[in-house]
Amino acid sequence: xxxxxxxxxxxxxxxxDTDKLKKIKLMFLLISIIFFLCSHCSLCxxxxxxxxxxxxxxxxxxxxxxxxxxxxxxxxxxxxLLVNKxxxxxxxxxxxxxxxxxxxxxxxxxxxxEERENFFNLVKNNPTDAELFLKELNQKKVxxxxxxxxxxxxxxxxxxxxxxxxxxxxxxxxxxxxICRRDREKCSDINLEPYDLIDPEKETPxxxxxxxxxxxxxxxxxxxCLEVAKDDLMIENLREKYNWIxxxxxxSSIDNSTVKVNSFIExxxxxxxxxxxxxxxKEEIKSAxxxxxxxxFYKRIFVDERCKKNRYGKNILAGVFSNVAxxxxxxVSGNSFFYDRLDKLSTLALASDGRSIGxxxxxxxxxxxxxxxxxxNRDSKKCEVFLRNHRANPQDDFQGWHDIADIxxxxxxxxxxxxxxxx
Numbered sequence: 435x436x437x438x439x440x441x442x443x444x445x446x447x448x449x450x451d452t453d454k455l456k457k458i459k460l461m462f463l464l465i466s467i468i469f470f471l472c473s474h475c476s477l478c479x480x481x482x483x484x485x486x487x488x489x490x491x492x493x494x495x496x497x498x499x500x501x502x503x504x505x506x507x508x509x510x511x512x513x514x515l516l517v518n519k520x521x522x523x524x525x526x527x528x529x530x531x532x533x534x535x536x537x538x539x540x541x542x543x544x545x546x547x548e549e550r551e552n553f554f555n556l557v558k559n560n561p562t563d564a565e566l567f568l569k570e571l572n573q574k575k576v577x578x579x580x581x582x583x584x585x586x587x588x589x590x591x592x593x594x595x596x597x598x599x600x601x602x603x604x605x606x607x608x609x610x611x612x613i614c615r616r617d618r619e620k621c622s623d624i625n626l627e628p629y630d631l632i633d634p635e636k637e638t639p640x641x642x643x644x645x646x647x648x649x650x651x652x653x654x655x656x657x658x659c660l661e662v663a664k665d666d667l668m669i670e671n672l673r674e675k676y677n678w679i680x681x682x683x684x685x686s687s688i689d690n691s692t693v694k695v696n697s698f699i700e701x702x703x704x705x706x707x708x709x710x711x712x713x714x715x716k717e718e719i720k721s722a723x724x725x726x727x728x729x730x731f732y733k734r735i736f737v738d739e740r741c742k743k744n745r746y747g748k749n750i751l752a753g754v755f756s757n758v759a760x761x762x763x764x765x766v767s768g769n770s771f772f773y774d775r776l777d778k779l780s781t782l783a784l785a786s787d788g789r790s791i792g793x794x795x796x797x798x799x800x801x802x803x804x805x806x807x808x809x810x811n812r813d814s815k816k817c818e819v820f821l822r823n824h825r826a827n828p829q830d831d832f833q834g835w836h837d838i839a840d841i842x843x844x845x846x847x848x849x850x851x852x853x854x855x856x857x
Contacts, residue, residue: 498533524550540568544575544773573815575773580817580838581780583788584807588614588621592833593824596669597729601802602628603824604792605650608804608851609658609755611790613746616754625661629733630741643762643794643847646802650849654755657745662736668705669732675701676728695723702735710740761785762849775842776817783808786850790822797844803832 489499513536520532524542527535531554535542540553549571556564588611595603606626614621631649675698682694699719706712714735725731747755763778782791791805807820816837823832 494529494533498530538565538568541772545571576776576815576817576839577810579773579776579780580808580810581783581788582809583783583790584809584820585611585788585790586806586820586822588790589804589806589822592822593625595824597629597673597732599628599632599729600824601646601792601794602631602649604802604804605631605646605653605849606658606661607822607824608650608790608792608849609653609746612758612851613751613754616751620751624746626658626746627661627737627741629662629729629737630658632729632733643764643849646792646794646847646849647760647762650760650851654747654758654760657747657749657755659737659741659745662709662740672698672702672705672732673728676723676731679723680726695720706735710736712740757854758851759854760849761852762847764847765845772839772842775845776838779805779838779842779845779848780808782848782850786852789850789852791848791850793841793845793849794847795841795844796846801832808838 485496485499489496516536517529517532520527520535520542521529527542527550534540534554534557538553538557540550542550545553553564553567553571556567589607593603593607606628610621610624610626613624631653633645633649675694679695679698696716699716702719703714703716706714719735722731722734725734744750747753761782763782765775765778779791783789792802793805794800794802803824804822805819806822809818809820810816811818814837816839818835819838819841820835821832821841
């Protein structure tokens with residue numbers, strides 16, 4: 435027979451009341467150990483033993499237990515954790531109500547106490563009315579928090595991302611939209627240079643919300659230039675060669691006098707002439723190859739010199755960014771729930787006067803993308819967002835309309851431009 439591993443409650447631990455941090459750390463450790471054991475060995479209880487223990491502990495019937503358990507897709511350990519979470523977080527909720535919440539997928543944390551009480555009363559008297567009540571309650575909440583705007587006209591063409599700097603493409607799309615709002619005629623034929631936003635002192639091109647805010651503020655102050663026309667094959671070919679040279683240089687198996695490096699330098703000179711009508715000496719290119727990553731090398735060689743002049747916000751449309759500021763929201767996974775997240779996005783859209791919103795998502799992989807429209811679909815009763823992607827990978831399915839419920843829990847942070855408040 436399998437062995438049951440009991441999770442001790444805080445009252446069983448011999449810590450003082452002031453030692454709460456240690457209690458929390460110990461509980462997380464215990465939970466981690468149990469998940470590990472359940473995944474790698476035979477120390478977990480069987481489903482039947484689990485059911486008996488829970489029924490006895492909380493004094494419920496087998497029908498009550500099975501009714502909730504059948505609707506829960508996780509395993510026994512996750513089920514028990516969710517039960518304990520609700521019992522701990524909502525002291526006035528009975529265990530039977532916890533099971534009902536799990537059965538009906540009624541997230542207690544998303545609703546007020548009055549809404550919870552109304553739901554449980556309806557479940558007790560008429561389950562059909564309870565399901566209808568829950569559906570209408572969800573629709574009402576979503577409708578109230580779905581701030582409608584549509585900026586698709588400012589972003590008519592899908593951009594193809596070159597390099598792992600998705601956040602910079604999203605940021606320059608926001609800046610371009612601001613130009614479109616000022617001068618619609620210039621809107622259709624411009625794309626701003628994402629590599630212009632890269633910090634040469636940062637070793638990796640990725641950026642969290644805090645860094646995006648920093649780079650956008652720099653662009654608002656210093657302006658940003660037009661994007662260099664790039665050939666996909668060209669830039670990826672250069673990236674592959676540059677990364678190979680850097681790897682070999684670090685392992686001391688190659689130096690700057692080798693045939694490979696000299697060949698790369700000549701190729702860079704040819705590309706500069708072809709795309710920018712610009713010549714650089716071998717020494718200038720060799721010096722730039724001291725950059726640790728390709729993105730900052732590319733910025734130094736292809737962008738910096740060309741972008742010193744003719745910058746939107748400076749020489750062109752001076753002051754176009756002077757009346758806006760950057761506003762960000764960090765959405766930490768696990769610390770906020772669906773309606774909290776939807777509320778934060780809607781509040782951000784409202785504060786921005788309907789400007790588009792950049793979002794950093796964590797799944798299906800880390801990526802930054804732009805919400806260019808939001809609407810409440812009165813047929814499906816759902817809040818929908820239109821995502822504008824900038825990745826050439828045909829496997830991506832981000833572009834187009836999505837139910838916000840499908841993506842909001844994967845949003846790690848959001849950023850937009852808002853009207854600057856003048857004191």
